[in-house]
Amino acid sequence: MTGPVTGIPTIQGSGAASPLVGQGVTVRGVVTADYQTGLGGFYLQDAKGDNDPATSDGLFVFTGSAPQNVAPGDFVQFTGVVREYKASSDKKDDTATQLDTLSDFTKCGGGLALKPVEVKAPFNDLERYEGMLVTFPEKLTVTDNFSFGRYGELGLAAGGRLFTPTNGNVSTTAEQNDARRIILDDASSKQNPATLPYLDTNKTRRTGDSVTGLTGVLRYGNDAFKVEPTVAPTFVNENPRPERPKDVGGTLKVAGANVLNYFVTFGPNDRGANNAYEFGRQKAKVVAALKGLDADIVTLMEVQNNGDTALQDLVGGLNEAYGANTYAAIQTGVIGTDAIKVAMIYKPARVTPVGSPLVDDNADGVYSRPPLAQTFQDKGTGGVLTVVANHLKSKGSCPTSGDVDTGQGCWNQLRVQQAQKLLGFVDRLKTRSGDADVLLMGDFNAYGDEDPIKAIVAGGFVSENKRIPAEDRYSYQFGGLFGYLDHALASTNLDTQVTGITEWHINADEPTLIDYNVEFKNNPNCTSGNPAGSSCTSPDLYQPNAFRASDHDPVLIGLNLTRDEVRPALSVSAGGATSATAGQAYTLGISTNPTPDSLKVNWGDGSAEETLTPTATSATHTFAAAGAYTVTVTATAGTQTVTATLKITVNPVPTGAGKLVVSQVFGGGGNSGSVYKNDFIEVFNAGDAPVNLAGYSVQYASASGSAWQVTPLTDFNLAPGQYYLVQEAAGTGGTAALPTPDAAGTIAMAGAAGQVLLAEGTAAVTSKADANVRDYVAYSGLTSTTSASRANGGCTDTDANTDFAAGAVAPRNSGAALNVCPK
Structure with a gap:
């Protein structure tokens, strides 16, 4: 070999980046690892080094699409260009020094073996070992397997697994944790590798397991130093799967x-x-x-x-x-x-x-x-x-x-x-x-x-x-x-x-790899990638276990609980009409379970809180003035105190008077030829003041009968000129539903003739002459297409049969147009 040779330590330099970036150099060294299949290159190390602890003796050689025929132990010389590589996804400024664009490649010999350099924690300055053959003599514990399935790598730590500093069980800091970390890679940059190394017999690799004497080349990539093994690591299953929880005792x-x-x-x-x-x-x-x-x-x-x-x-x-x-x-x-x-x-x-x-x-x-x-x-x-x-x-x-x-x-x-x-x-x-x-x-x-x-x-x-x-x-x-x-x-x-x-x-x-998801896994149901399924390469290690x-x-x-006396949970509820009239008595319904030790009601109008008997089921009060009030009922039993509330609108004393009448009756609902499916009774306010219908009812008896059937009305303020529709039983015929009813009952009324009345009360009357009857209508001569309707939309009331006439069925509910009667 002739010509100037630049030493690998010189190329690496003592800083984070090479001082020779972009320059062509001729290098000579021993191949320590061939990762051309997985990483697109091999590692070269100076046979003797420069004995400077600040400079690395190793280097990555990128061959890409022009691989070289090399093997670990080969002694080679070639020319290449110095680069600092950083992936587009990397977040840190650090780079990896490498050679690429190779020429004049010569293999000078083979069978050489270099002794790996020992590296021990803390791992604070690994740049000086970048690209070198290293070994970790101490035990390293698996502390991160999150990316195991995606990248084939495991996070290891010296001194046992790493704990969050704020967990409270060990004294540590983020900096101390970082100094104990190192990553074991699989000598491949492929995502979702089809073959995973480092699995145990259960097809997993749990954190807490360990490896000692890890040996390989130290590579920098993806913002971290990684060990690419040159000797297959031997794991110890220090943290085997617990098939059942530890015994916690107790009953x-x-x-x-x-x-x-x-x-x-x-x-x-x-x-x-x-x-x-x-x-x-x-x-x-x-x-x-x-x-x-x-x-x-x-x-x-x-x-x-x-x-x-x-x-x-x-x-x-x-x-x-x-x-x-x-x-x-x-x-x-x-x-x-x-x-x-x-x-x-x-x-x-x-x-x-x-x-x-x-x-x-x-x-x-x-x-x-x-x-x-x-x-x-x-x-x-x-x-x-x-x-x-x-x-x-x-x-x-x-x-x-x-x-x-x-x-x-x-x-x-x-x-x-x-x-x-x-x-x-x-x-x-x-x-x-x-x-x-x-x-x-x-x-x-x-x-x-x-x-x-x-x-x-x-x-x-x-x-x-x-x-x-x-x-x-x-x-x-x-x-x-x-x-x-x-x-x-x-x-x-x-x-x-x-x-x-x-x-x-x-x-x-x-590792997340073994969960139920099928993304990126070699499973027929996986659709990851474009086209769908093209990235489904990881092994599917799912098992239907815990x-x-x-x-x-x-x-x-x-x-082991000590015996206690069970105290039933105390409950209280308050109910009744949500509107009242100033100066008139209002009755509140109360329910408690079980019977409390004390029961009180605050009417919310500034009057004194009222103490009731614990068994009370109602309370009566007269509001002095109109307004919106919240009534609060408080029940106490031992140390338990519970409350219930009801919002009430109190209306002013009316200046006029309400007048409720029956304005329309139809008993042919559901009969042959009828348009409507249900019978109905229509109520109307012919007066000049609103009337609350809570406590009122409509009642029906046959044309010659004296047994009255009852449908209670709802808590509703019926304004002057407003209608109120009470739906009754349905027949088997008819094609149309009534307009939305304001109240509903189940009385089956006769189609041709019958009796209907409006009562202030919800108990069945004994006679149409009872004192609480507010209106009475006897109808006859109707068909499945006619109803009995009060004249003038309900305003005519002379207590004579002529007030009503048979005509087309036209039910009206509270949403119908108002028909305020003239005074």
Whole structure:
């Protein structure tokens, strides 16, 4: 070999970039690795080096579409151009030094072997080893497998897995974590590789597993240093799959499980599975996880908020897996406005719900997803506790200002507000149940040493997760860092009844590759790529088991509850007409269960609060002035206090007088030849003041009968000149429905003749001469196409038969045009 040769250390230089960028150089060295198939080049290293620790002795040689016939150990010389390479997707300014545009390539010998350079943590200055053959003598632990399926790479760490600095179980910083990281690559730049290295016999590679003596070439790419192995790594399965949760003891088990957007519909705005095929795979995993937990009470996060449809589907699948109706759902319907909600299921054979479920009020919009609470009694011990399912605001979707990430993820201030509001909810729950045992479960989107958890602990709760050994205290992996977002927080009174807790590591340790999704996987249902299916190359390692059922590990807690006396949840309701008249008596209906110790009503008009007998079912009051008032009924039993309200509009004393009459009667509805399907009675206000119809009724008897059938009218203010349509029974004929009725009954009226009256009261009259009868009409001679109508649209009232005439059927409801009668 002749001619000037530039040493590889000279090309690399001591800085981040080569001082010879763009220049042609002749180099000589030993091939340490041939990655032309996967990376488009090979690595070359100076046989002796320059003994300068600041400069690398190795270099990447890019051959691209003109590969060279080389093998590790070859001694070669050639000319090339120095480049600094940076991919378009890279975010950092750092580049990788390489040679390309090769010429005068000469192979001088072979069979040479270079000794790899030892590299130990901290990995703060790896630039000086770029392109060199290196070895890591210490044990490296898998701490990141998120990109394993997409890029064939694993994140490793010296000194064990990496924890989020705010998790609270180890003292670390972001800088210290970065100094312990290194990436193991698969010597390929292909995405979604068809063959994955590093899998174990279960076709996975869990975080927590380890490799010692990792040897290969150190490459810089995609904003990180990566080891491209020259010797196949030998992994130790230090973190084998836990087939079941660790024993938590106790006689009662409560779990919290994130079910990763369990959606039963697959529209463009739906989350979760993209189609029924993926959903079947998802459901199988979720059911396997919940069955493995086998808890007596389970709080669920990320259930589709479509009433209870998705929840019932999950319960049905779980019971099918058990072969019995083992679980039941706490029915809540839609909760809040988010696409997902929290939910709860339980074993009826083990616990009994006490009272109804309670969702905290979210009128102020503080909650992202309102919490759900349910009190239970253990059928074995008689102990009572209230379980609350929670899902606080996530750390993502960051704002550009305000509640930005200051070290605990975005929206930390909002999560603190949610935690503080939750504590107020807990106080009400304790009062409601009369029991101090409260267990907060769920995804709080806050790590163990972050402000929202500190606020809850300061409010009288104990973090039960801290019973778990520090090295095992995690439920979530993000960016190669571990921590627990999924919590079990017990009130101080309940803490003494806790027997154990575990985080079942079936999800956070597993690569996303094995989940239910088929994107990029070699599966007939995959459509990734353009054209569709062209990127479906990754192996489909899905199995219908519990592993990677979600991205969060479930939490399981054991309890030995002390016996409690169950206090029935107190309830109260208030009802009655929503309008009244000043100066006239108004009656409010009241219902309580069970009978309270005390019962009070505040009429909202400034009058003194009225104390009622605890068994009262009504209260009467006269409002002095017109206005809008909110009536509040308060019931108290022991430490429980509940209220009910009713808004009432009080009208001024009318200057005129209302006058109610029957304005039209039709009994031929549904008869042969009839246009309309139903009979009807029409009421009309012929006076000059409104009349509230609450407490009125229309009644019917046959032409010669004395037995009256009743249809009550509704709480409706009938204005002067306004009609009110009462629909009665339907026949088998007719082609058209009536206009929208204002009230409806089931009286089957005779078509030709009968009796109709309007009464102030809802009890059947004994005679048309009763004092509460306000109008009476006897009709005859009608057909299926005629009705009896009062003259002048209802305004004529001489108490004579001539007030009515048979004519075309023309029903009018309250929406019809007003016909105010002249004075």
